[in-house]
Amino acid sequence: MTRRGLLPALALLLVTGACTADSAPGFKPGADGAGDPYFPRYGNGGYDVAGYDLDLRYDPATGQLGGRATITATATQNLSRLNFDLAHLTASRITVDGAAASGSADGDELVVTPATGIPDGRRFTVVVDYAGVPGQLENKALGNGGWIKTTDGGIALGQPESASTWYPVNDHPSDKATLSLAMTVPDGLEVLSNGVPGKRDTRDGWTTWRWAERSPMASYLSTVVIGQYRISTSTHNGKPMIIAVPESMPATGPAARSLAMTGQITDYLASVFGPYPFDANGGVVVTDNRIGYALETQSRPVYGPTFFNGDETNPGVVAHELAHQWFGDSVALHRWEDIWLNEGFATYAEWLWTEHSGGESVQRRFEQSYASTDWRQPAGDPGPERLFGAAVYERGALTVHALRKTIGDDAFFTLLKTWTTEHRDGNADTAAMITTAEQLSGKDLNDFFQSWLYGTTRPPTP
Structure with a gap:
């Protein structure tokens, strides 16, 4: 992250479910935090996520976000129930390995109780249908982060937490996971996210954009940016290079010229740090002044407008966020104190x-x-x-x-x-x-x- 202003903290939610079952002997709930000394309730215990598969729809006119999250994980203890971080959004249906599970709200946590306990070491799948109006998380010391509604779309961004404002998640960097996203928005809007772009479909005035980050990722590094953007797609060292600048910014302005240096700077950093660690590269510039920072969102950093005032390029901020792809993204923290x-x-x-x-x-x-x-x-x-x-x-x-x-x-x-x-x-x-x-x-x-x-x-x- 490049400092200019900062971010998140906590929120709220509600949930309903079907049948529930008490834990069998030897089964117990997963912890409601990952045990980080700085942020004890960030993340959760009792399981390790392998991947998130999100199929979502966002309507900027109403601010409504909804859809389905499919979460694949492995139990690290005999689990009677487990928590996900989820803020401002309400779950309407939950299943664990296809069987109906009950859900309840506990502050910014979604508490899931499966019909039967999940044995230690077993791989399992949780499916959550949810919806609501996403928002930001508030932290007096670090600022706000999470989902920001913009005039033409929305932006999900923030450190040390943000993912919980748009999908149920184990929101701590110690539990890295892959991410696949299908985001449906009104025609005429672009969607940028992490990783490699996939097939795009248009139907009845709506377009579905697909992205996939195949390398494990700390949850705060996930992002989605929705709006009207000028997207440049190329290939660099055999990998897709995707750079997006708002249509409201000049096509040859300092932001566009700065991000055009991404490949050159990546090549230099690779000579110092070793091979670039991800399947895609690039960057996204946003114009919302509430984002006074740049963040190393994995494979596609997001840059706030404050770095591109005046006429000069700013390769320094690009070098900083690209360096994070090695230091912070590929090699992530166990605890925030480091x-x-x-x-x-x-x-x-x-x-x-x-x-x-x-x-x-x-x-x-x-x-x-x-x-x-x-x-x-x-x-x-x-x-x-x-x-x-x-x-x-x-x-x-x-x-x-x-x-x-x-x-x-x-x-x-x-x-x-x-x-x-x-x-x-x-x-x-x-x-x-x-x-x-x-x-x-x-x-x-x-x-x-x-x-x-x-x-x-x-x-x-x-």
Whole structure:
């Protein structure tokens, strides 16, 4: 994510169901949270999702969203019932493996009780029919995120949570899953989402757009953007490159010219981080001023309008969000306290790109930031209210460069590619980064990381 303003929190819902059954001996409910210290009720326990298959319809005139979510998962305990995160929307029918299940609302949670318990290790399918008027989640510290109704459509976007405002989900990055979307909207509107585009159908004044992200994805990285867009479709390194700019923006304006650099910047980052990790690439620009940030939505970042004021291009923000495709998307977090692994490396990628393209050197940028940073704020474990604070970005990037200077270029650039290869499509944490850096450098780095990530005074430069 590139900071300019931020996002989400919690919401509400209601649900009805059919027959229910009490748990058998040895079966118990899944937890109503994933156990994240920062956001205890984000996500849920007791199961692991493999994929979401969404078949939805959205009417911008009324703001109504409705349809069906088919969720494939595996039980990680003997489950008597399970929760999904769902906000503002109401489920009308739920089945588990084809049998009617009961559902109830608990704040922003959909509580599903299957007719019989689900044994540990069993793969199962939940189908939820639901509808309502989606909205945003409110978080006083982080801002709003989720579904935004626009003048010509809608946008689903937000970090650290947003997916629950448009589909039932295990809304925590520790449970990554694939996503398939069929979104039906009135003719004349475009739909952008994650992954590879599929077949498009038009019938009775409505068009169904299809998208599929086949690599596992943290739920906050899912997005849908509906409106009137100028879409450019090409192929880059054998993969679809899809770039969308609102029709209201100039076809050759700074936004379009900036996103046209996506392929070039991706190629450079791949030379540093290893092969680009997804089946598609691109980006979407939005004009709604409520979105004062850019977000690394998987395979197709979304950029708010604030980055393209004036006449100049902004390749830095493109480099930042594309770097996240490796650091944050392909390799996601276990817990939000390690957010520096996402933002520190993405900010450092901006520095690398600037130097590579003939601008200010990385060392000079390091020196300037080192002199101006508030060292009282940690980059590691910053606290939920400072999740997107300056320390996470700037001090995170300073830590990355200081690590480079400490272990040397050979070990450092090997570290980058080793990290993205070993943890591809998975999750990792700061402890794993320290272990990998120590193994590749042969150095004890615990004191280094303690000073640069968690200390409250300025560490000496390497």
